[in-house]
Amino acid sequence: MIVRKGVTAKDVAKLAGVSQSTVSRVFFEGAMVSERTKKKVLAAAEELGYGPNEFARSLITNRTKIIGLVMKGVKNPFYPHVLKEFATAFKRLGYSILFVHTNNDEIQKDDIMTLLNYKVAGVIITDATLSLKVTEDFKANKIPLVFFNRKAGMKDFFSVCTNNYEASRHIAEFLIQKGCEDMVYISGNHDTSTSREREMGFVEVLKKHHVHYKKYTSDYTFAGGYTTGQQMVTENKVPSGIFVANDIMALGVLGALRENGISIPETTKVIGFDNIDMSAWPTNSLTTWEQPIVEMVEQTVRYMMAEIKEYSGVSGNIEVQGRLVERKTT
Amino acid sequence: MIVRKGVTAKDVAKLAGVSQSTVSRVFFEGAMVSERTKKKVLAAAEELGYGPNEFARSLITNRTKIIGLVMKGVKNPFYPHVLKEFATAFKRLGYSILFVHTNNDEIQKDDIMTLLNYKVAGVIITDATLSLKVTEDFKANKIPLVFFNRKAGMKDFFSVCTNNYEASRHIAEFLIQKGCEDMVYISGNHDTSTSREREMGFVEVLKKHHVHYKKYTSDYTFAGGYTTGQQMVTENKVPSGIFVANDIMALGVLGALRENGISIPETTKVIGFDNIDMSAWPTNSLTTWEQPIVEMVEQTVRYMMAEIKEYSGVSGNIEVQGRLVERKTT
DNA sequence: CTGAAAGCGCTTACAG
DNA sequence: CTGAAAGCGCTTACAG
Known part of the structure; x- marks a missing residue:
C-alpha cells in the first residue's frame, strides 16, 4: 500500500459509493456503521492509501x-x-x-x-x-x-x-544487619523530592539505631559520585556502609573506591537506587533498590x-x- | 500569562479592533503587517493568552x-x-x-x-x-x-x-604502530552498514601489513561484548589488539578481560567506537574513535x-x- | 497594508 | 444505519 498525498475521505467515499460522513464514521471509533459498508469503505481506503488527517480531526475534537x-x-x-x-x-x-x-x-x-x-x-x-x-x-x-x-x-x-521513604528504611536496616557501624548518605540534587525522601527514610532508621552517619551532597551524575568517592578517601573518611541516592552516582563512588584499593564489600558496602541495566553488569554488580x-x-x-x-x-x-x-x- | 482554552484569532481580532486575517498574519512568519498593528495585535494576544492552533494551521499548510x-x-x-x-x-x-x-x-x-x-x-x-x-x-x-x-x-x-571506513583504517594503523601482532575485530549486528564498513577498513589495513586477525560476531550490546570476551579467554585466544565495533560492547569485552586478570593495555589493547560518555569514566578509560x-x-x-x-x-x-x-x- | 470570503479535511448534531 | 450540512480555526488568494 502506498500512502498518497491528498487522499481524503471524499475520495474514498466516491470510490466506495457512500457519503463522506460514512467514511468518517468508519475511521472514528465508536461511531455507528454497518459491518457491510465498513468493509466496503475499508477496501476503498486500502486501495487509495487513505488515512484520516489527524489535524482536521483534532481541529474538531x-x-x-x-x-x-x-x-x-x-x-x-x-x-x-x-x-x-x-x-x-x-x-x-x-x-x-x-x-x-x-x-x-x-x-x-x-x-x-x-x-x-x-x-x-x-x-x-x-x-x-x-x-x-x-x-x-x-x-x-x-x-x-x-x-x-x-x-x-x-x-x-x-x-x-x-515509595522512597520505605525503600530507604529497608536499605538502612539491611546495611545495619550487614554489620555497618558508620554510614554515609550521598544525596542527589537537593531540590528533588526523591533525594530528600531517600535521605529521610535512611537517616531515621540510623538515628533509631544510634548509628553514626555523615551526608555528602552530590548531583545524581557519575562524575558527582566519583568526586565524592575521592573526597571520602582523601579525607580518610570512608565508612563501612554507603547509600547512594541513585545507581549512576553509586557507580562513580564504586569507581573511586576501587581505584584507591578499597575492597568492596569487605571494607565498605555500597548500595544504590534504581537498578539500571548497568548495575547488573558483572563488572559493577551493584546492590541496589529496584524501581519497577x-x-x-x-x-x-x-x-x-x-x-x-x-x-x-x-x-x-x-x-x-x-x-x-x-x-x-x- | 495564562493560556486559555478556546481563545481564537477571532477573539484577538475583536479586542485589537482588526480583522481575523490580520491576526493570522501577525502570527504567520513572512506575512505583511504594519509594525503598528502588529504591536496592537500582540498586546491583545498576550492579554487573552492566545496561541495559534497548530492543527488549523497544518490543515491548510x-x-x-x-x-x-x-x-x-x-x-x-x-x-x-x-x-x-x-x-x-x-x-x-x-x-x-x-x-x-x-x-x-x-x-x-x-x-x-x-x-x-x-x-x-x-x-x-x-x-x-x-x-x-x-x-x-x-x-x-x-x-x-x-x-x-x-x-x-x-x-x-x-x-x-x-566515515567508518577511514576511521577503521586509522584504528588498524594505530594498533599496528602500538605493536599489536595479532588482532580481533568484534562486529556489531551484521546487517548494519556501520559494522560492515568498520570491518572492511580495519581488515584491509591488516591484510596489507600481513597481520593475522580473527573476527567475532556480536550484537552491539554490553552483554554481547562480555560474552565474546569470555569466549576469547576460554578458547585461549586473547590477541594483542582488539577493535570492537562500538563502545558499549568494548566495555563488555574490557570487563570480561579484566575479570580474567588480563592486563590492559600490557597484554591486550582494546579500542572502541563512538566515544560515549562512559568511555571517559576513569574506571573505563577506553581508547576509542569519537563520533562527533x-x-x-x-x-x-x-x-x-x-x-x-x-x-x-x-x-x-x-x-x-x-x-x-x-x-x-x- | 488590510478585510471579506473561500476552503483545508474532518466530526457531529439533525433528519430520515 | 446513512446523508446533507454546519463548523472547527486557521491561511491565502482577491480586492481595495
Missing part, C-alpha cells in the same frame, strides 16, 4: 493522540529506559510521544506553549519541575499532568513514584487514560514498592 | 513543525545522546520531536502511518531500517528522510555518518531544513571524520 513527555536527564540511563517504556505502552493505545527535552530544571515557557498549541492529550514530566503558573495553564485546558519519579512541590498534582519501571509506567498510563476519557484533575500520589536487589557490593 | 525521530536502541547511551542533540537543535528552529520507538530492526507499518498521518515535516531514522515500499510513501508525500549513523540499504537515500555527534546532528538538521524549505529528494551521504581519543586501554 480539540485534542490529539499525542502525549507530551518532558525529560531532562538523558545521561542517566534510567530515563531513556523510562522513555522507551512509555513509548511502547502508549503506542499500544494508539498514542504518540512528543519528546520535549529541557536543559533547565524548570521547564521553559516555549516548551509549554508547544505542548499547549499541539493540544496534547496529556503531559508526563519526569525529572523537571513546573512553575505554579504553568500548571494553571494545563488545568485551564484540562490537560492531565503526571509527575513521574518526582513529587510536585505543590500538593495539587498527580505523581507516580517508588514497567509498573510505574503502567500506573501512569492508567491514570492518564482515565483522565483523558474524563477529566477530573484529581491530585494524588501513587507509590509502588520496588525491591532490594542484592549483588556483590554488599 | 499540509505540514507541521514536527520531526519524526525513529530510534531503536535506547540502551546504547549513544542514542539518547543523539536524541538530546536533535531535540535541542530542532527546538531552536521551532520544531518539535515526535519520538517513535521501534523494537524491530525494521520499522512497522503503524509507526509509518503515525508519521504520515501527523504530516511530519521530516523523518530521521537512527538505528533501524525501512522497507523500500515505505520509503516510497515518504517520497510520494515529499517528506524528507535522513538515515543517521546508518546508510540505507538502497542507494536512493540521504544519510549522515562518520554535534557535527553529525548539525549536518542532518541543515539538510532537513533545506529539504523542508524546498523538497528535492536528493540522495547522498555526508561523512564526517571524527577523531581518535587515546586513553588507557591502548
Whole structure:
C-alpha cells in the first residue's frame, strides 16, 4: 500500500459509493456503521492509501493522540529506559510521544506553549519541575499532568513514584544487619523530592539505631559520585556502609573506591537506587533498590487514560514498592 | 500569562479592533503587517493568552513543525545522546520531536502511518531500517528522510555518518604502530552498514601489513561484548589488539578481560567506537574513535531544513571524520 | 497594508 | 444505519 498525498475521505467515499460522513464514521471509533459498508469503505481506503488527517480531526475534537513527555536527564540511563517504556505502552493505545527535552530544571515557557498549541492529550514530566503558573495553564485546558519519579512541590498534582521513604528504611536496616557501624548518605540534587525522601527514610532508621552517619551532597551524575568517592578517601573518611541516592552516582563512588584499593564489600558496602541495566553488569554488580519501571509506567498510563476519557484533575500520589536487589557490593 | 482554552484569532481580532486575517498574519512568519498593528495585535494576544492552533494551521499548510525521530536502541547511551542533540537543535528552529520507538530492526507499518498521518515535516531514522515500499510513501508525500549513523540499504537515500571506513583504517594503523601482532575485530549486528564498513577498513589495513586477525560476531550490546570476551579467554585466544565495533560492547569485552586478570593495555589493547560518555569514566578509560555527534546532528538538521524549505529528494551521504581519543586501554 | 470570503479535511448534531 | 450540512480555526488568494 502506498500512502498518497491528498487522499481524503471524499475520495474514498466516491470510490466506495457512500457519503463522506460514512467514511468518517468508519475511521472514528465508536461511531455507528454497518459491518457491510465498513468493509466496503475499508477496501476503498486500502486501495487509495487513505488515512484520516489527524489535524482536521483534532481541529474538531480539540485534542490529539499525542502525549507530551518532558525529560531532562538523558545521561542517566534510567530515563531513556523510562522513555522507551512509555513509548511502547502508549503506542499500544494508539498514542504518540512528543519528546520535549529541557536543559533547565524548570521547564521553559516555549516548551509549554508547544505542548499547549499541539493540544496534547496529556503531559508526563519526569525529572523537571513546573512553575505554579504553568500548571494553571494545563488545568485551564484540562490537560492531565503526571509527575513521574518526582513529587510536585505543590500538593495539587498527580505523581507516580517508588515509595522512597520505605525503600530507604529497608536499605538502612539491611546495611545495619550487614554489620555497618558508620554510614554515609550521598544525596542527589537537593531540590528533588526523591533525594530528600531517600535521605529521610535512611537517616531515621540510623538515628533509631544510634548509628553514626555523615551526608555528602552530590548531583545524581557519575562524575558527582566519583568526586565524592575521592573526597571520602582523601579525607580518610570512608565508612563501612554507603547509600547512594541513585545507581549512576553509586557507580562513580564504586569507581573511586576501587581505584584507591578499597575492597568492596569487605571494607565498605555500597548500595544504590534504581537498578539500571548497568548495575547488573558483572563488572559493577551493584546492590541496589529496584524501581519497577514497567509498573510505574503502567500506573501512569492508567491514570492518564482515565483522565483523558474524563477529566477530573484529581491530585494524588501513587507509590509502588520496588525491591532490594542484592549483588556483590554488599 | 495564562493560556486559555478556546481563545481564537477571532477573539484577538475583536479586542485589537482588526480583522481575523490580520491576526493570522501577525502570527504567520513572512506575512505583511504594519509594525503598528502588529504591536496592537500582540498586546491583545498576550492579554487573552492566545496561541495559534497548530492543527488549523497544518490543515491548510499540509505540514507541521514536527520531526519524526525513529530510534531503536535506547540502551546504547549513544542514542539518547543523539536524541538530546536533535531535540535541542530542532527546538531552536521551532520544531518539535515526535519520538517513535521501534523494537524491530525494521520499522512497522503503524509507526509509518503515525508519521504520515501527523504530516511530519521530516523523518530521521537512527538505528533501524525501512522497507523500500515505505520509503516510497515518504517520497510520494515529499517528506524528507535522513538515515543517521546508518546508510540505507538502497542507494536512493540521504544519510549522515562518520566515515567508518577511514576511521577503521586509522584504528588498524594505530594498533599496528602500538605493536599489536595479532588482532580481533568484534562486529556489531551484521546487517548494519556501520559494522560492515568498520570491518572492511580495519581488515584491509591488516591484510596489507600481513597481520593475522580473527573476527567475532556480536550484537552491539554490553552483554554481547562480555560474552565474546569470555569466549576469547576460554578458547585461549586473547590477541594483542582488539577493535570492537562500538563502545558499549568494548566495555563488555574490557570487563570480561579484566575479570580474567588480563592486563590492559600490557597484554591486550582494546579500542572502541563512538566515544560515549562512559568511555571517559576513569574506571573505563577506553581508547576509542569519537563520533562527533554535534557535527553529525548539525549536518542532518541543515539538510532537513533545506529539504523542508524546498523538497528535492536528493540522495547522498555526508561523512564526517571524527577523531581518535587515546586513553588507557591502548 | 488590510478585510471579506473561500476552503483545508474532518466530526457531529439533525433528519430520515 | 446513512446523508446533507454546519463548523472547527486557521491561511491565502482577491480586492481595495
